[in-house]
Amino acid sequence: MDVHEGFVGVTAEQLSEAHDADLKIEAEEGVHFEKAWLDPESGKAFCLSTGPSKEAIMRVHERAGHPVTEVYEIASEV
């Protein structure tokens, strides 16, 4: 799970475009972005992905134009 900041006022269409930019290149890093959730009021966005490492996930987001510093490795989910 990674957390973006600064997405204040971002629309559903812009979120979709950003997600598509990830999907286009993610395979090169062995990453898959499954879901993304946006709160345009606080500017927070949350992305759920699978991949070989936090660094691989960060590289995809950076190359797609929306770098992130907060990435959490999920050990459990319910």
Add this chain to the structure above:
Amino acid sequence: MDVHEGFVGVTAEQLSEAHDADLKIEAEEGVHFEKAWLDPESGKAFCLSTGPSKEAIMRVHERAGHPVTEVYEIASEV
């Protein structure tokens, strides 16, 4: 989406118990907790829920024994 801190070292079983505690009382607030993800290394947990307000979600979490201060209203998802 709400974000907990301080769940360092929490196990999958403990996460499941915490989630069950929410599920037991959530209907009283019109809330439903759909998913929860845990990173026991950083102690962060993320919960995705639906409900009438942030306050209703916070009340369920508080009564279940794991209060939260960070709650984000999701306007868009992909």
